[in-house]
Each structure stands twice: as structure tokens, then as C-alpha cells.
Amino acid sequence: MNNETSFEIFLNHHDEEAWSATLATLQRSIHEVDRNATQIWFAFYPLPLYRALEQADDRAKLAAQLLLLGDYELKNQIDTSHRFLYGHRFWPEVKKAIEQHADQSTEGGVGCGVSGVGTSVLHPTPNTQHPISSQTKVYATSLADQILELARAVAEESKVDESLLVGITAVAFMTVQQAGLLAFKRAPGAVKIDRKHAKKSPEQVLRERAKDDSQGLLGFLRTVNKQWTVTWDENDSRANYKLRELQDLAWGAASDQSRDWKAIDPRRVEGPIPVECRSASCGTCWVGVLGGAEKLADVGAREGKKIKEFGYIDTAEPKPVIRLACQAQAQGAVSIVIPPWNGQFGKYLRSLKEGDDQSLRAVSHPESEPKTETIQ
Known part of the structure; x- marks a missing residue:
């Protein structure tokens, strides 16, 4: 009922x-x-x-x-x-x-x-x-x-x-x-x-997202030695870690051993971001980018292909709000959010949709039945 x-x-x-x-x-x-x-x-x-x-x-x-x-x-x-x-x-x-x-x-x-x-x-x-x-x-x-x-x-x-x-x-x-x-x-x-x-105002949150780490008085001379902060929970003052210039989000997270991550989430084998393959093959490390999407390197061909196959997002944007952490290289401070699950469902959902579309076409445009001749 x-x-x-x-x-x-x-x-x-x-x-x-x-x-x-x-x-x-x-x-x-x-x-x-x-x-x-x-x-x-x-x-x-x-x-x-x-x-x-x-x-x-x-x-x-x-x-x-x-x-x-x-x-x-x-x-x-x-x-x-x-x-x-x-x-x-x-x-x-x-x-x-x-x-x-x-x-x-x-x-x-x-x-x-x-x-x-x-x-x-x-x-x-x-x-x-x-x-x-x-x-x-x-x-x-x-x-x-x-x-x-x-x-x-x-x-x-x-x-x-x-x-x-x-x-x-x-x-x-x-x-x-x-x-x-x-x-x-x-x-x-x-x-x-x-x-x-x-108590934080929306303007304060936006300012914190936009802020980059100071690199010191001679920071302009630094290249690969620059360090950036990745915040993975804006409502937890301890939820952040450092990574180097052009280091991907997942590698940087692995250096954070401040908590028993597996006790919090079995998928977190090292650091706050769940990881498995580090090659965009599993989809475990997907994240949402709340602030600083423009400070991440553009989506590469492999990341763009796999993130669509996983079902997380289907877009041609070079800097979307959903990324694979093992592929997203940082060029500044960013604020992310980590989903509590992962999977590989994109192909399956597309197959369902294609099946529905075919059914709709069949209903909307039924094929005419073959004519049969009557033999006198």
C-alpha cells in the first residue's frame, strides 16, 4: 500500500x-x-x-x-x-x-x-x-x-x-x-x-576561503617550496593540513597523522581523504571544492574521463567543484569537503537512462506493423 x-x-x-x-x-x-x-x-x-x-x-x-x-x-x-x-x-x-x-x-x-x-x-x-x-x-x-x-x-x-x-x-x-x-x-x-x-558571518567564511598562506618576506622567490593549507572541514579548527606547491590533495593529506583515521572511517587508510589507487582508477578520493577551485590545476584528460565514469560529475569545466584528490594539484590554499562514501556507478546509470530513452521512443513513435496481403 x-x-x-x-x-x-x-x-x-x-x-x-x-x-x-x-x-x-x-x-x-x-x-x-x-x-x-x-x-x-x-x-x-x-x-x-x-x-x-x-x-x-x-x-x-x-x-x-x-x-x-x-x-x-x-x-x-x-x-x-x-x-x-x-x-x-x-x-x-x-x-x-x-x-x-x-x-x-x-x-x-x-x-x-x-x-x-x-x-x-x-x-x-x-x-x-x-x-x-x-x-x-x-x-x-x-x-x-x-x-x-x-x-x-x-x-x-x-x-x-x-x-x-x-x-x-x-x-x-x-x-x-x-x-x-x-x-x-x-x-x-x-x-x-x-x-x-x-557565529561566523558568511563574509568571514568567504574571506577565509580566499586567503592564501604567507610565504614570508622572500616568499616571491620560492617556487616548489611554497606551502599551502588545505582545509577539509570548515567547522573544525584542527581540520587542515599542509602541502607543497603542485602536490596533489591526496598526497598532502597522507602526511596528516593527527588522528586515528581508520577508526573514524575504514576508507581512510592514511590521512583524512580516503585513498586506494592514487591513479584515478578507483574513485575513492573524490572531494568537493568549497573555495579555491581556481587554485587547483585544470582537470586532465584522465581525471575528466574517470570522474564521469564514476558518476560523480559530468562537465567539461576545467576547474569544477568536484575533483579527484589524487589528481588535483594545488597552487594555493583551498577548502574542501569529503563525502562519506564512494562508488563507481556512472556507466550503470547511463545504461538505465539509455534504456528508458529507448522505451520512450518506442512508445512515442511505434513502428508500424507490417502489412499482410490477403489471398483471395
Whole structure:
């Protein structure tokens, strides 16, 4: 029996393409401090992978086939997955607003949860998992409009800049879609950073990301001897290490023996960044770049090819926000975030998409049946 609410049904009519369009619309409304962070979060928790696992006959077998390691289940990280977003500071308020919005949507039709939001008919997409009968109508404003309206309402109530809430609100919508509204409501809704870091202004965070290490009075004479700081958790004052000019992020991380890394995460065999092959063959060392992407060497041919095969990102940008740490050479201080899992799922997801596209073409343009002659 399907116990999904109207709000969940509405969300589940949005596939990867719909979400990509939504994020493109929202991008200009997101504060600079969370612009990269929001893109990174959606790369860390890809909707197509979630759906593939949900639809699999044997979920565990598919996870093993895709070499998924670590915690890739968003339902286990409802309050923590977005800790690296500045907007995480407002998570309790956003979470509460989402729950109220979902409840009101269920009572009065999706789109009625926020004051001033109009309605329009939502038509099911060909790939939807929740077909709607011709007698049923689900009313809703667009996904982007709902996110913006809810962020605006929370901003007014909390007396904060609306742009600081757009990214985290989008994250909350996707979290409901993947974790389910019931699990979402059960999460405590706590802020997972200490008071000292929570007090930082967005401008202060941006300044810290942009700052480079001083190389001393004669620093301009240094070449390969330059040293740069890599911050891998902006909410932990001890979460940083040094590396040399043009050293890749993974090699630099290996020199950090300040903690028992394997006890924290079995994938971390040396240093805070999980590593295995160091040759862009395994995908273990992927990271998100919050600040300083321009200070990393351009993506090389191998990194560009493999990062797409792994499924992490599909872009021709020379300095994207998702990198393989074993390939990304630093030419300045950078701030990164490390995902709690890794895998190799890009080829599999593309094969599913190609199969869906072929099915859609067959439905849209059925081949005419061969004519048979009637013999008198």
C-alpha cells in the first residue's frame, strides 16, 4: 500500500533533469557562501543513484556491483549531510517549515503550504514512478517557486538574508524525496556545528576561503617550496593540513597523522581523504571544492574521463567543484569537503537512462506493423 503524502508524490515526479533545471533557476538566488556548497551536496547525493537502488530487485547486490562503500544513504544523515553548508545554521527553522508545508500540502493540495503561493496543474513525466490517473489532479507551483517561497518565509521569520536559506531549503526538499517525510520528521533537526563556528558571518567564511598562506618576506622567490593549507572541514579548527606547491590533495593529506583515521572511517587508510589507487582508477578520493577551485590545476584528460565514469560529475569545466584528490594539484590554499562514501556507478546509470530513452521512443513513435496481403 502506498502511504505517500501529496507532497511526496509531487516531489517524486521530479527526476534528475527536473532538479537540474530547478537548481539552475535557484543558482542566482543562493548566497555566494553556499553556491558551490549546494552544487556539491547535490553531487554527493545523486537522485538517479537513489532511484536505481530503490528499484533494484536485490539492493545489496547492486550496491556491491557498483562498489559503493561508506554511508551513501541520505536517510541516515538527515541532520548531518549538509553540515558544510552555511545554511546548516538555520536547519531547525527550515526543517520545521518544510514539515508544516508538507502537512498543509496534504490537507489542501500541494502548493498551499506557504502563504501567497498559487497553483498550477502538475502533469506526470514519462519516467514518473507514480502514475496519476486521468481523474486525479495534483496541484502545485513549480518546485523552484516552492523552494524560494519557503526560504523567503523562513527568512522573514528568522530575520536573516533570504539568499542564505535558498540552498539549504533545496537540500531539505531533496532530503524528503530520498528519505521520506516520516523519517525526515523523526530526525531531531539539530545544528551539528559548535557555537564558535556557528557565529561566523558568511563574509568571514568567504574571506577565509580566499586567503592564501604567507610565504614570508622572500616568499616571491620560492617556487616548489611554497606551502599551502588545505582545509577539509570548515567547522573544525584542527581540520587542515599542509602541502607543497603542485602536490596533489591526496598526497598532502597522507602526511596528516593527527588522528586515528581508520577508526573514524575504514576508507581512510592514511590521512583524512580516503585513498586506494592514487591513479584515478578507483574513485575513492573524490572531494568537493568549497573555495579555491581556481587554485587547483585544470582537470586532465584522465581525471575528466574517470570522474564521469564514476558518476560523480559530468562537465567539461576545467576547474569544477568536484575533483579527484589524487589528481588535483594545488597552487594555493583551498577548502574542501569529503563525502562519506564512494562508488563507481556512472556507466550503470547511463545504461538505465539509455534504456528508458529507448522505451520512450518506442512508445512515442511505434513502428508500424507490417502489412499482410490477403489471398483471395
